[in-house]
Amino acid sequence: MIRDRAAQEARLAMAMRLVQEVLIPAEAETDATDEVPAGVLAALREAGLFGISIPEAHGGLGLTMEEEAELMLVLGRAAPAYRSRYALNSGGAAQILLHVGTPAQQGRWLPGMARGEVVAAFCLSEAEAGSDAGSLQCAATLEPDGGWVLDGTKRWVTNAPEAALLVVMARSGEAEISAFAVPAGATGVEVLPAQRKMGLRGVHVADIRLHQVRLPPDALLGPRGGGLRAALAGLDKVRLHLAALCAGTAERLVEEGVRHAERRRQFGKRLHEHQAVAALLADSATDALAARCMALELARKRDRGELVAGEAAAAKLFATEALGRVADRILQVHGGEGYMEGSAAERLYRDARLFRILDGTSEVQRIVIARWAVLRGTIA
Ligand SMILES: Cc1cc2nc3c(=O)[nH]c(=O)nc-3n(C[C@H](O)[C@H](O)[C@H](O)COP(=O)(O)OP(=O)(O)OC[C@H]3O[C@@H](n4cnc5c(N)ncnc54)[C@H](O)[C@@H]3O)c2cc1C
Known part of the structure; x- marks a missing residue:
């Protein structure tokens, strides 16, 4: 659904200018240096793209799916590495917050994510749990005070080195997986060096070790045991x-x-x-x-x-x-x-x-x- 065709055309024209004048000219440098130039990141922020899939109420662009798809058809013309920098924020991590987060959790994280000031990473995969995400082993142990302790290693986390928020899926019981909001600065979080990849240079993907990471009760996102459902929602x-x-x-x-x-x-x-x-x-x-x-x-x-x-x-x-x-x-x-x-x-x-x-x-x-x-x- 396109709510306002004129507004959408203006958005698409802005995106095309961004693609032609900023993103495509920076592609070779981004690929060669494995870094998105600071000026390009600033332009992506200014265009509001870090909030591309976040509702307006939380500071995002608040697009319908058709509006977002039209926009991505234009933005897809530039190297997809740029998209991984801005859209992952409003992808997996934001969608979990939107689906199951409390108003307090949403208010704490989503506006900063939409502005591109808080980078959020989605931590589901593990070395032995890729397509079969339900077999993940990262452990979440409930403490007597209602807090949680996380232990395990997450694999290939996109934007891990830049992230301030990690949305982590962990096993909170034999047959249950829960989702947690983990500040990347929490004690026990270790981001391993980013691995070199075939493409998408400029986007950094790294494993994250969680060693006895203590979290308060309100780090749990959604109901206990609802983590995988939230991740898939x-x-x-x-x-x-x-x-x-x-x-x-x-x-x-x-x-x-x-x-x-x-x-x-x-x-x-x-x-x-x-x-x-x-x-x-x-x-x-x-x-x-x-x-x-x-x-x-x-x-x-x-x-x-x-x-x-x-x-x-x-x-x-x-x-x-x-x-x-x-x-x-x-x-x-x-x-x-x-x-x-x-x-x-x-x-x-x-x-x-x-x-x-x-x-x-x-x-x-x-x-x-x-x-x-x-x-x-x-x-x-
Ligand atoms: C650059 C990059 C960035 C990533 N970023 C993230 C991220 O931000 N967060 C995150 O959580 N993960 C991330 N991942 C992990 C990604 O989601 C997994 O690589 C993907 O889910 C596949 O899992 P796998 O690599 O373990 O492959 P496997 O599951 O081991 O699959 C290997 C092969 O077997 C096939 N296969 C597996 N099961 C079946 C089946 N039942 N039937 C038929 N075929 C099957 C697969 O299709 C594939 O061809 C990233 C990966 C890469 C490469």
């Missing part, structure tokens, strides 16, 4: 957001491919005049368009309260796999130049690979989709 929103992001990145790649194919000549013709190259571009444009249509249609469905988990999973599966195909074809269109460091095709190819793994792998999405399709008997 915002997943359909996150998946549609990612689908729109990937569709935007695919569109950017198509444009990069077209530009290169128009500029470069071989055998006396522009590249796109060779039918085989034109087919690579046509298939990529089709993938990008289909991903866009799916993200927008399902965003509208979510706004109407009609979206089911299988549909969000299908949008995420299709868009991330489509982006993978597009990134591969567009690199091919660039030939040797696409393989060499420094081209957008090379950078985005490395970045794109992550999305088939993050927030539920493609295989996990297929399980969700199959369950939904089987239950309904039809997907019409």
Whole structure:
């Protein structure tokens, strides 16, 4: 649902200016230095993007899902590393606070997160608990005074070095997982050195050790034992957001491919005049368009309260796999130049690979989709 078309157009125009004038020009430096320049972070903050999925009442942009999806289609045109810096704040961590946090917990954390002053990280995965998040072992022990002690190690926490708030899922009983708000400065929290990654340079991902971390009773988010449900509650929103992001990145790649194919000549013709190259571009444009249509249609469905988990999973599966195909074809269109460091095709190819793994792998999405399709008997 677009509540005010003129306001939305102004937002999209602002985002396009940000992409073209600030984000894309900084991509090579961000990739080479593994740091998002301070000026870029300031511009993202100023645009309110740290609060992209946070309601207005808590200082966020307060967008409908369709408005957010349209915005991500534009912002997805820039390297997805920028999104991981701002949107993770309002992704998993904020969604848990929004779903199960008390007014006091929401008031303490959400406004600072929306302003981009408080970085929040989502700590679910562990070395032995990835897709099977329910098998996590980080322990939460209830103290006689109602407080909690956390012990364990969380794996691959995005924005861990920058985070002030860790939303941690931990085992509070044999068959129960609870969610906790852990200030990153609490005694016993140790952020390990960030690991080097294939892409998304500028975003830092590190393990976090929790050693006898003592928390007050009000660190518990939601009911005891409701941690996994809370972690999964915002997943359909996150998946549609990612689908729109990937569709935007695919569109950017198509444009990069077209530009290169128009500029470069071989055998006396522009590249796109060779039918085989034109087919690579046509298939990529089709993938990008289909991903866009799916993200927008399902965003509208979510706004109407009609979206089911299988549909969000299908949008995420299709868009991330489509982006993978597009990134591969567009690199091919660039030939040797696409393989060499420094081209957008090379950078985005490395970045794109992550999305088939993050927030539920493609295989996990297929399980969700199959369950939904089987239950309904039809997907019409
Ligand atoms: C850059 C990066 C950032 C991350 N950021 C965060 C973060 O901020 N917070 C966080 O909590 N986690 C984060 N993660 C972890 C991420 O969520 C996991 O990598 C993801 O859930 C997959 O888990 P895994 O890597 O353990 O793979 P595994 O679960 O071990 O899966 C390995 C393979 O087996 C397949 N597989 C597993 N189970 C099944 C099944 N039942 N049926 C069919 N196939 C199956 C998978 O699809 C995959 O292909 C991050 C990971 C990366 C790489």
